[in-house]
Structure formats: structure tokens, C-alpha cells
Amino acid sequence: MSTGMTNLVRTLDSVDFLKLDRRTFMKVVGTIGATAFLTNYQTEIVNALEFAETKIIWLHGSECTGCSESLLNGGNPDVAQALTKLNVNLAYHETLCAQQGIWNDGKLVNTSELNSEILLEELYKEGNYILVVEGSIPNGPDGSGRYLVIGNKTFKETLGEAAKNANAIIAVGACAAYGGITSADSDVAKDTDYRGVAFAKTDSSKGMLKELGIDKPVINIPGCPAHPDWILLTLGAVILGKIKIPDDLPAALDQYGRPKVFFPPDHTVHDNCPRRGYYDRGLFDEQVGGPNCLWKLGCKAPYAHADCGIRKWNGSVSMCTQAGGPCIACVEPGFPDSSRPLYVEAEDEGIAGANIDTVAKVAVGAAAVAAGVHAVRRMKGE
Ligand code: SF4
Ligand code: SF4
Incomplete structure (x- = not known):
């Protein structure tokens, strides 16, 4: 890692985000994003600071929820500070939302307050959201995706619906990025056929979005689990418009879709x-x-x-x-x-x-x- 980048990371670590007002906070994160992600500084940061509320839909596929756990364990800023300061609406997060499911006391639940399927459909229609995926997506058996069914839908189907209207897609953790632990070689690996959102291990031709015929760029934040800073700073950069999708991605990401600033190609x-x-x-x-x-x-x-x-x-x-x-x-x-x-x-x-x-x-x-x-x-x- 270059000396400049090292200093940048140290600077970030020494900032007390709790003492910053929202505007200053966003300037700090924006500057980090600019330095880290972009080769040419974008002056429209000031405009981006006034962005409207950003919605996040956070889906869980096949995983251990370790990345959400990692996120909740903090970093600087921690998740509560970040969501507040960035004015983010975590519109849907399966393990944090209080949705009751499809059935309640034997009766079909038909409001978005209680039924997560209805809530998601409403959010998809509204559009203008960032999709975060945690966990891999089983394609098996035989391409049906039925090794993971939540409610009435396969997760494969859910991902396809959610991805269509997303402004940005971020795959968090090794499983969502490349298949991770769920795709480890085993006697059943061919049948379960776990995929990442945009990759299956190193193979970008076998990502689940390709399988679904959806051509959208994906930012991968791997790790088992992913570091909370990697997640929050990437979200910050996307929300602030410091990384423009898709134009800035070829310069910002490595060949496996990872932000080079956190996953430097020339350093280990x-x-x-x-x-x-x-x-x-x-x-x-x-x-x-x-x-x-x-x-x-x-x-x-x-x-x-x-x-x-x-x-x-x-x-x-x-x-x-x-x-x-x-x-x-x-x-x-x-x-x-x-x-x-x-x-x-x-x-x-x-x-x-x-x-x-x-x-x-x-x-x-x-x-x-x-x-x-x-x-x-x-x-x-x-
Ligand atoms: S030190 Fe190695 S195993 Fe630990 S989080 Fe970093 S890359 Fe993963
Ligand atoms: S091999 Fe592992 S433990 Fe040894 S110096 Fe390198 S990173 Fe550290």
C-alpha cells in the first residue's frame, strides 16, 4: 500500500465521527471516496452532499449473517452513526426488520408493515435504492434455485426482482461476492451450484445476474466476514456520488470487482x-x-x-x-x-x-x- 493510502487510512481511524456534524462527516467520507476511488477529483461533491434520502434494501441469501454481525460490531463510523449521518433509510434488512412473515396466527398477513414480500414489492416499484446482497444464491437443483426458498419465492427469483430497479448493487461478504463457504468443493457442490451475485469463484460468466440475464455492474466487498469499514465507506462513496456507476467502476475496481483501495492488487x-x-x-x-x-x-x-x-x-x-x-x-x-x-x-x-x-x-x-x-x-x- 502506498504511503499516501496508509496515511489516509490512519487519518480515517483518528477521526471521531461522533463529533462531526452531518455535512462535515460527509465531506470527510467524500474526500476519502474521492482519493480512494477516483483518479480525477469530482467537484460536484458539494451538490452530492445535499442528496435526498437514500434507501437500502439488504437481502440475505445462503450465509451465516456474519457480515451483518460484523457491520453491527462497528468500525468508525459505526453503523448507527453512518446511517444517521448519511441520511440512509435501511428500508429492508431481513435480520433487523420486524416483519412478521406471510402468515400470522393462521391468517394471511396482507400489509407491508407485517408482510415482507409486500414491503419488498412496494420498494421495488418505488425504485431509487441501493441493493446490498449478503449470502450466495443456489442455482440448484437443476437451475431451479429451490435450495433456498424464502416465503413463496426462490432467492434466485428474489434477487432478479430486486436487481432490476436497483441504482447500485453491492455484494457483501465472500458468499455474495464469489460463493464463499457455501460453494466450497464437496460431493454436493455440483447439485447445489451456489453462485455469487456477479461471480462464481473467479468466473464472471457464471455470476447469478448473468444466469438471470441481468446486465448490471456489481461492487464486491469480500471477506469472511467483510470489514465494517469496507462496507460503510463503499456505501458512503456510492451514496455521495463519489463513485459513479458504471463510469468509475473500471478504474475503481480490480478484475474481481473489489474496490482497489481496500483490496490493493499490488499489496497483501x-x-x-x-x-x-x-x-x-x-x-x-x-x-x-x-x-x-x-x-x-x-x-x-x-x-x-x-x-x-x-x-x-x-x-x-x-x-x-x-x-x-x-x-x-x-x-x-x-x-x-x-x-x-x-x-x-x-x-x-x-x-x-x-x-x-x-x-x-x-x-x-x-x-x-x-x-x-x-x-x-x-x-x-x-
Ligand atoms: S487477515 Fe486474512 S483471514 Fe483475516 S480478515 Fe484479513 S484477509 Fe481475511
Ligand atoms: S506469513 Fe503470515 S504471520 Fe508470517 S509475516 Fe506473513 S502475514 Fe505475518
């Missing part, structure tokens, strides 16, 4: 790991609980393109490797298969055999010479 978690000095000196833990580099315990951080080492987690307190957990490269499109076996030292297939980005390859090559270790195979799941 390994670059900023607090244990990096041990790696460079060839000092490796072989049992959990030690102070040294976790490579031999299966750390895949040299292949994880994310800013975890700088941004850190849980209010910037710590992160996976700092806390003693090997990085499992949860932000990569091939995850989890590309990181398996998770807690076993990566196989030695030689640098040339590793299917990794060129810059990471060079970085790992240099470190490998120093530490006497070699590259990982299958890291990108291609």
Missing part, C-alpha cells in the same frame, strides 16, 4: 503484518500461541489482497495474524478452496507454479529467498 496482508519481521528472519511458530511468523501454521496472507494489516479489526485493535490466527485469505475469490487446507503450510510448488498476481509473486519470491519457503498453489482458485 503479509506486507503489513505485525509478525513480518519474524518471517523475514526465518523465525516460524510450529505450534499455536507463539510470537513468530505463522507461515508454517498455514498463513496465506502473502496471497490475500486486503488492508487488514493497516486498517486492523475490532476498532483497529488487532487482526487475524496479530491475534495468533493464520490468515486464511478470506478476501480472495477462490476462498475457501484456494486456501485449503487452511491451517497447513502451503505446498511447495515453486514460485513459477504459483497462480498469483505478478507483484505478489515478486514480493513472495523475495521473502521466500530470505526465509527459505516457497509459493502456494491454487491460491486464486483458477
Whole structure:
């Protein structure tokens, strides 16, 4: 990560958003968005600050709700501050809304206050919303999508309806972005056929929107779970118009639809790991609980393109490797298969055999010479 970007992230971490009024808050987030997402600064930020209330429809597919949990656990700003300051109307969120469902005491519920299907249909008709998808979408069995039915509809159908009128679509978490844990290789994977919104693992031709014949751009915020900052700052940038859809996306996103600012193509978690000095000196833990580099315990951080080492987690307190957990490269499109076996030292297939980005390859090559270790195979799941 460049020094400028590092300073930017540190600046963000030091801002107390609670002490800002709405306008200043939005200027701060807008500036971050401008610096981060855009190559040329957009002066119309001032106009964007006066935007009308923005609605968010947040759908859950096949997932553990860990990304919503991560979002609720905060970051800076936390979700309550962000929704208030950004004037966002979280119009629908399955685990936060108080909808009762379709039936109540044996009677069909027919108001949007109580029936989530009616509420969603009303919101689709109104349009002018950002669609956030958490969780993957089963295409199976046989393309029917019936491995996930909510109410009277398959989630595949629900996604298609919601996507049509969305102003922007954001896939949050590894499952929504690429299929994630739900799409891991197994005896039933072909039958369940889990897809991400715009990708199936690394394959953009198999995303669920393509399957549905919907041609709309998608911003992927992967991670298992996604970091609350990644989610909120991306939403902030979209809401503020700092990232214009679709025009700015080719410059803002990498080949897997990830915002480059959070998932830098030329940097990995390994670059900023607090244990990096041990790696460079060839000092490796072989049992959990030690102070040294976790490579031999299966750390895949040299292949994880994310800013975890700088941004850190849980209010910037710590992160996976700092806390003693090997990085499992949860932000990569091939995850989890590309990181398996998770807690076993990566196989030695030689640098040339590793299917990794060129810059990471060079970085790992240099470190490998120093530490006497070699590259990982299958890291990108291609
Ligand atoms: S291999 Fe993992 S634990 Fe070791 S320095 Fe790199 S990121 Fe840190
Ligand atoms: S350190 Fe690795 S496993 Fe942990 S959140 Fe970041 S990319 Fe995922």
C-alpha cells in the first residue's frame, strides 16, 4: 500500500465521527471516496452532499449473517452513526426488520408493515435504492434455485426482482461476492451450484445476474466476514456520488470487482503484518500461541489482497495474524478452496507454479529467498 493510502487510512481511524456534524462527516467520507476511488477529483461533491434520502434494501441469501454481525460490531463510523449521518433509510434488512412473515396466527398477513414480500414489492416499484446482497444464491437443483426458498419465492427469483430497479448493487461478504463457504468443493457442490451475485469463484460468466440475464455492474466487498469499514465507506462513496456507476467502476475496481483501495492488487496482508519481521528472519511458530511468523501454521496472507494489516479489526485493535490466527485469505475469490487446507503450510510448488498476481509473486519470491519457503498453489482458485 502506498504511503499516501496508509496515511489516509490512519487519518480515517483518528477521526471521531461522533463529533462531526452531518455535512462535515460527509465531506470527510467524500474526500476519502474521492482519493480512494477516483483518479480525477469530482467537484460536484458539494451538490452530492445535499442528496435526498437514500434507501437500502439488504437481502440475505445462503450465509451465516456474519457480515451483518460484523457491520453491527462497528468500525468508525459505526453503523448507527453512518446511517444517521448519511441520511440512509435501511428500508429492508431481513435480520433487523420486524416483519412478521406471510402468515400470522393462521391468517394471511396482507400489509407491508407485517408482510415482507409486500414491503419488498412496494420498494421495488418505488425504485431509487441501493441493493446490498449478503449470502450466495443456489442455482440448484437443476437451475431451479429451490435450495433456498424464502416465503413463496426462490432467492434466485428474489434477487432478479430486486436487481432490476436497483441504482447500485453491492455484494457483501465472500458468499455474495464469489460463493464463499457455501460453494466450497464437496460431493454436493455440483447439485447445489451456489453462485455469487456477479461471480462464481473467479468466473464472471457464471455470476447469478448473468444466469438471470441481468446486465448490471456489481461492487464486491469480500471477506469472511467483510470489514465494517469496507462496507460503510463503499456505501458512503456510492451514496455521495463519489463513485459513479458504471463510469468509475473500471478504474475503481480490480478484475474481481473489489474496490482497489481496500483490496490493493499490488499489496497483501503479509506486507503489513505485525509478525513480518519474524518471517523475514526465518523465525516460524510450529505450534499455536507463539510470537513468530505463522507461515508454517498455514498463513496465506502473502496471497490475500486486503488492508487488514493497516486498517486492523475490532476498532483497529488487532487482526487475524496479530491475534495468533493464520490468515486464511478470506478476501480472495477462490476462498475457501484456494486456501485449503487452511491451517497447513502451503505446498511447495515453486514460485513459477504459483497462480498469483505478478507483484505478489515478486514480493513472495523475495521473502521466500530470505526465509527459505516457497509459493502456494491454487491460491486464486483458477
Ligand atoms: S506469513 Fe503470515 S504471520 Fe508470517 S509475516 Fe506473513 S502475514 Fe505475518
Ligand atoms: S487477515 Fe486474512 S483471514 Fe483475516 S480478515 Fe484479513 S484477509 Fe481475511
